[in-house]
Amino acid sequence: KQEVTQIPAALSVPEGENLVLNCSFTDSAIYNLQWFRQDPGKGLTSLLLIQSSQREQTSGRLNASLDKSSGRSTLYIAASQPGDSATYLCAVVAGNQFYFGTGTSLTVIP
Amino acid sequence: DAGVIQSPRHEVTEMGQEVTLRCKPISGHDYLFWYRQTMMRGLELLIYFNNNVPIDDSGMPEDRFSAKMPNASFSTLKIQPSEPRDSAVYFCASSLAPERQYFGAGTRLSVL
Numbered sequence: 001k002q003e004v005t006q007i008p009a010a011l012s013v014p015e016g017e018n019l020v021l022n023c024s025f026t027d028s029a030i031y032n033l034q035w036f037r038q039d040p041g042k043g044l045t046s047l048l049l050i051q052s053s054q055r056e057q058t059s060g061r062l063n064a065s066l067d068k069s070s071g072r073s074t075l076y077i078a079a080s081q082p083g084d085s086a087t088y089l090c091a092v093v094a095g096n097q098f099y100f101g102t103g104t105s106l107t108v109i110p
Numbered sequence: 111d112a113g114v115i116q117s118p119r120h121e122v123t124e125m126g127q128e129v130t131l132r133c134k135p136i137s138g139h140d141y142l143f144w145y146r147q148t149m150m151r152g153l154e155l156l157i158y159f160n161n162n163v164p165i166d167d168s169g170m171p172e173d174r175f176s177a178k179m180p181n182a183s184f185s186t187l188k189i190q191p192s193e194p195r196d197s198a199v200y201f202c203a204s205s206l207a208p209e210r211q212y213f214g215a216g217t218r219l220s221v222l
Contacts, residue, residue: 044203
């Protein structure tokens with residue numbers, strides 16, 4: 001069974017810092033990988049989707065990379081802002097199943 | 111479009127009662143997903159539908175849980191009888207393809 005792990009569980013950084021969130025998965029046979037953002041009391045918002053054939057995707061200050069062979073993905077956030085404070089989850093799709101990590105809670109301090 | 115609409119937003123009930131959660135997907139989306147989120151287990155996929163047909167219900171925890179999608183614009187998740195361990199936030203999501211899912215705001219269920 002696919003297991004998805006996110007480290008760290010929580011992260012606090014000063015505004016303006018660049019940061020990296022990590023996601024690892026145990027089975028490299030994935031269809032795609034997504035990064036989501038969840039604000040308190042809200043549902044998930046899709047940030048980036050990387051197909052299994054791709055290595056990275058970029059959207060604004062966000063860049064996500066995928067290394068299937070090592071079972072890892074990273075989400076890079078440049079010039080962090082207080083509005084980036086949220087929980088970030090990664091999810092892999094494999095064999096018609098969806099597997100979510102438990103998330104990294106990010107706090108950006110003004 | 112108003113996005114995925116879930117109701118109620120909050121539900122408090124007593125153990126043993128029947129609970130029905132409702133979801134209206136985004137118009138035109140042909141996939142619908144039900145998730146449960148808890149602190150202990152994170153986000154878990156319970157069941158998903160394609161064109162109103164259940165595709166995979168392997169995540170449904172037990173027979174007390176059932177889900178239906180009678181038409182393209184409505185789905186329900188029912189728990190009967192409810193138990194305190196069912197307390198969680200239940201999310202519904204819809205999409206045109208399995209990848210790009212749009213989530214509702216969730217229903218926070220408390221079973222006393």
